Amino acid sequence: MLVQKYYESERFVPDKEMDACGLFGVMHTGGVRFGGQMAIDAIKNMKVRGSGLGGGFAIYGLYPKYKDYYALHIIYQNKNLAAKKVVETFLKKHFYVVFDEEIPTNPDIRLFAPPLAWRYFVAPQKSGVEEDVPDDEYVISKVMYLNSEIEDAYVFSSGKDAGVFKGVGFPEEIADYFMLEQLYEGYIWTVHSRFPTNTPGWWGGAHPLSILDWTVVHNGEISSYGANRRFLEMHNYYCTLHTDTEVLAYAVDLLMRRQGLPIEVVAKILAPPMWEAIRYMSDNDKELYTALRMTYAPLLMNGPFTVIVAHHNEMIGLTDRIRLRPITAGAKGELVFLSSEEAAIHAVCPDLELAWTPPGGEPVVVRLHTKDHLQSLNKSI
Amino acid sequence: MNGFNVKFGFRDNFLDNLQPVDFLYHTRVSTNGCCASINALGLKHKELNDLLRETVLQGSTELVINNVFGQRYIGTRLFLPPEANKLHIEVNKFPGNDLGAFLNGHQIIVHGNAQDGVGNTMNSGEIIVHGRAGDVTAMSMRGGKIFIRDNVGYRTAIHMKEYREKVPVLVVGGTAQDFLGEYMAGGIVLLLGLNLQQGEPHRANYIGTGMHGGVIYLRGCLAEHQLGKEVGVLPPDDRDKANIDRYVREYCNHFGGNPDQILNERFQKLVPVSLRPYGQIYAY
Amino acid sequence: MGRIKAKPEFCMGCHLCEVWCAVAHSKSKHIIKAFLYEQDKPLPRLVVEENLPLTFALQCRHCAEPDCVAACISGALWKDPESGLVIHDPEQCVGCYSCVLTCPYGSIFINPGKREIVKCDLCTGLDTMYCVSHCPNEALVYEDS
């Protein structure tokens, strides 16, 4: 299904990179699309959380005109046109490409080694043994192939009606570079400002990370990375991005998309309650949580993290079970915010109505046309 | 990875492109006697703190800072000679992390919520937050007082300590999240739980894990399993009651409310069961 | 006149000053020989005061107005005006112990076998002051006044 990259030996599997960061997400639960001003200003307010080595945005409700097609954002590093040729040949063979264009950029913004960025709106063109493969799986496998096999080409995002814009720089520079504020609207904006512990900062390593329309922005380090990775490899997810966030994205994909578990449960897999807490639960819960921990032990994300996971209709904020990384939620009318720092929300929404910090492991689930996010308010302070 | 030389991407986001302090002083500060009012809108934290220091050096002792959104370390740089006046600082809106870190004697009043790290390693002074505060409030605090009107986040009063006449006090009007008083080695934490329903237990788990000094007074109830195993529960004695009484009244002075009504509820006292919680785990 | 002073903060109570003082005043001046083979057991002329953890060595202060000299009935003790030393002449000493009774420092020691006293002579005639030069921690110093 997914493409395995073979290494000479385990010894040469690259280490993950660790990073810490600033996160922000905003969603209109009424589905109303809006521009990027709030997201950009908020992340700018938290500039000190990043280091200018990565910034990126995920936007949902991005391409209403092409909303039925997979939107592939592909970058060609070093503006490698040969790679572009190979990719386009591949795309033509496996997809119907209904439209493609260079993603417009502002030439006045100087960034580190900007690649050529191109977008393709495609529909699967299946053949042979792949006829019966569901569309999503088909797209993923092709994306994985491109990412791992074609030098200098990298798929930023591949979801429908959604897209990821990211690169090396501060997020506001990325926004300016891709002219997000002028050109795009969406009903969910998530944004990430990266502070890699190690790193070279390359465009593909910036957040959000995505599979299909699933995107993840992450702050923290997943100390259990090695254990998580091996489990996901067993399920044919191969980590090629060398960032710990990748395992989170795959875990979410595995549990939510492929296994169909609701986010509320997934949250308890990634950030399970302590055994000590389980001991004091009702019998029903005790049984449930014990089973979850036993079954999904390898997906316990240990170490500090906060993530904002988004896909169509949904934006989820989650921290590790002892909340070693911060998150604050806020709401005003139908707008719901998630942020690393509360001040950033206030800065972009002066008349905020609610602000709360959910406890560790307790997801804030923001869904279209619901008030589900308020459930976490009750457990929060 | 990739062997990139990414010097290009290296910028010191704390220090890049700062506006000169003289310029800021002339454009952002208006003074009236010893009072100064500062517009912090859009300032980087270092700019704001440069400006605060400058304003104080120019003789202001009463500072009002407006339009604060996330600027860090307010109060930290104000290390003045011992004979200098203590400052009174009002912060409007939302200060950033490490508000009053290492604070030495000044008073900071926040009209808005505060973020993480309020009073980090604070030595003396007073911080009053008309709102709530984030995680690790009063971490390693050694002296002075912090009053938070509403709730506080995780690891509140972690490793709070005391030293001779310095006994730090943290009063929280609402409740706290997990690991309240972790490693606590001294000082007083008073958790009023004013926002809890009747009979609703406090929210925090692992209260006082590793606690080996100080005392937590808790108004309202909690379940046994919410406590760390290093903590014991006692009814408050007369001295405790005097403490509680004093700080509840101070709390009400700052934020309003009826002290007698608050004092009417049941208080519990949490203290470490041992001053040497980890004395026995080693083989000598 | 100089005197040997103790630094109690550094005195570690090893008593090596006593050992070496005894050697200094032994016949052979050889530590093993002095202790194991000489007829007269070598005696130290100072004492390490001990009340653990406190320790410090105390020996004759060679007082300006020595009470021991005043009390000496035999003239065996006298203060040498030139060197400032309080000198003891064992030939003259009868062992009445008046000096023991009057020395405010308790720094005159009884040699019980011989009914006489011994006291610090600042290692007169030797190369170094043994207690000072053998103190591993330099807790004894000679201070010239």
Added chain:
Amino acid sequence: MYDYLLPEFIVERREDSCIRCRVCERQCANEVHLYDTELDRFFLSEKDCVGCQRCVALCPTGALYVHPRQADYRPNSSWTRDKMQNLKKQAATGGVILTGSGNDKPIRVYWDHLLLNASQVTNPSIDPLREPMELQTFLGRKPDTLKIEISAGKAKLASEMFPNVPVQIPLVFSAMSLGAISYPAFKSLAMAAKEAGVLFNTGEGGLPVEMRDEYADCAIVQCASGRFGVDLDYLNSARIIEIKIGQGAKPGIGGHLPGEKVSDYIAQTRMIPRGTDALSPAPQHDIYSIEDLSMLIYALKEATNYTKPVSVKIAAVHNVAAIASGIVRAGADIVAIDGIRGGTGAAPLATRDNVGIPLELALAAVDKRLRDEGIRNRCSVMAAGGIRSSADAIKAIALGADGVYIGTAALVAMGCTLCHKCYTGRCNWGICTQDPYLTKRLNPELTSQRLVNLLRSWSHEIQEMLGGLGVNAIESLRGNHEHLRGVGLEEWELNILGVKGAGE
């Protein structure tokens, strides 16, 4: 419970030399020697002997021998004596096995596999006794470039420099806190640093107020997870502030000064009540990630009005290069790397012996990574953990360090014999103890002189070696792998060290 432990040492007394002066008895805090007045003989309690050699060193007649008792269990390469002893101790107590000092396991010491170069024919070597030989080093962040204004034909510096601290010799005393070590030991380090023009590191036990006037100018003060003694005055009086994240001997582990060691004085310096445990949590609870570290770095810079370099000390661990890069990007002016052979006053044996990586590999990796990323000039790199000689120090500098932390070497200079019993608090050498009877054994006047002598001899040796290399300034050797060659190393090791094999 009876522990069935076998004694670790054999103590022998030559009766023909023993003069019964009882120095051994008085000097042994473990009460190994017991003199019986009635019988005029000594009895031994060998099982209490820790092999510190104090009695041997002080015996005025050389009558004592203490040597390890190696082979009383049946020899077994797998179940070695220490493994057996530890098992028995754990069976008897159920406790975590503690140890002190640095790792003593035969993990490869790369210093011993690196050889230095010398000038022959093609360039001259230099005689350091007669010609200038510069060892002065500046610790702190350097700018990428300088702005120079030229007016009236005169060049003038127009850039503002970052705070930097000069050391006369690139040797700095490692962090050893007052409390872990005794006051005289601490004072000795301060006095020696002052005299030699180098720095000492207070560790996280604070810096006594009365020492600040005289010694703060050569102090690196630590802000560690316990925040002991940290206030604005402490921070502002120091020369450099160091955030301690980890320690080579026990990466990922906190510290724990038991209450009984918290005397009045220690309590005062740490600003905690007397007799309470001083717990240093494993992490700093305001640092759970790199941007939090950045927050603390800048909090400290704020607290000191941006006048002091801030150092971050980490243990050498698997991703050390990446972490160091992040630390520099987080705003640190100095990165200190502490290798697996670094010392400690107390650490769980399992951690000390098994966690972390050797300094040499970590240092080379960090230096390389920072250079690759173009940010090596943004920080100074301090190498710590198991530097045993001037040769180790100079090799560390050649591998990329700006300066070298020396801890264990300094302790040995003070008298330490590496008996590894620091955690017992009964250090017979007066170093790692708070027992006033034992701490008196160090006379700072004397001990500081030993340390100054050590620094002096190392600095002479370094100068000799530099002269041999044909350079007369230490910076010409810094990161100069050309002057190093490896012997007996495998390809991957040479690669990581970035050093050619001997003969290449």
Added chain:
Amino acid sequence: MCNMDNYKYLIIGNSAGAVGCIEGLRSIDKSGTVALVAEEDSHVYSRALIPYYLSGRITREQMYYRPFDFYDRARVSVIKGHRAVKIDSAERVVELDNGGRLGYGRLLIATGGKPVFPPIPGFDQQQNVFGFHSLPDLQGIEKELIYAHNAVVLGGGVIGLMAAEALHKNGMKVHVLELADRLLAPVVDETTSHLVEDALQKAGVALYLNNTIDQINGDDWVESVTLKDGQIIPCDLLIVGVGVAPRAELAEGTDIAFNRGIVVNKKMETSVPGIYACGDCASTYNFVTGAEQNLPLWPNAYLGGRIAGFNMAGIERAFVQGTTMNAMHFFDVNIVNAGINVTGSNQDDSLGVIQEYEQNSQNYRKFVLSESGQLKGFILVGQIARAGIFLNLMRRQIDVRAFQRDLFKNDFGYADLPDALRWELLQDDVILGVV
């Protein structure tokens, strides 16, 4: 003698007080003329050494208190073999028994004491009856030693017992007669007396307590004595050692006040300006009791003389260290004592007593404390090492209650004092605050 010599300083007497005075004044005034009038025709010797000589421990030469060149080096004109008979304080002249006249600037009377002979008939006529006080006594005793087998010592005080021990060592059968019910009665307490009695008896000295001589038998020679209780003891040698009385004849007929000795102030000056007195002939200040008292003890004489010397040379110094003190040994028993000695007979309610007696080691310690905890007296028997520290504590009037238990430690020393006190006392002797 028509030419009268004038001296800046004139000293009458030739013993400890005189030497103390010379050494004191010469440390200040190196050139002023000094003369000394000595009744005995011998170089200055130590009376206290008589028993040591007698018991064979020292030679005659070793009895001299100072080297032979002492007076020369001190530039003192010594007039030996003459007695001063009159002081003319108005003229500042002293008249000698040969009619010589010596003018003085300052005068010290250090005439000492004389042994008291009880009023027993025949005492003054018998040829084998001696005091134990002077070289002539000694010479007389020495002659008798050759023949004597039985010696009777009258008086169980310090002098008597020392004589007894010396005679015992000469192989004599010694009989000690003591009027009181115990030996050393005024000097030490009962316990100590009994320890001494035991020691003497063990050595074979016969003790007769509550007893004295009723009658002497013999004509020119005492042959035996009849005791009060009727016992008759053979006696070849009779030593009288019941005490010493001040020799103050010179003061008679002058304005010099006398009261159990020549009265002096703390500067050792008598009631007549320019005239000083010290030693056994004087009545000096006892710092323990605060009383003026005759303290006929060697150290007091020397120190009193020394202080007088300073004052005579113009340097004001007070003698406030005098009190009763004794370092004694009888056979193997060492005893030191100083200050007030509370015994059954002289109770004082304001004084407390703490004491310890160790049967095994025969060590005995007793301390007398005032109400405010100051040491007012002590007795040590057996282990006497470092006794001077107690005397020092006594002199400095230190409240010892905080460490009074430690006083009984055999190795009591400065280490046992409270920190502050110890360093105060030793401030010049140690180097503190070096860490």
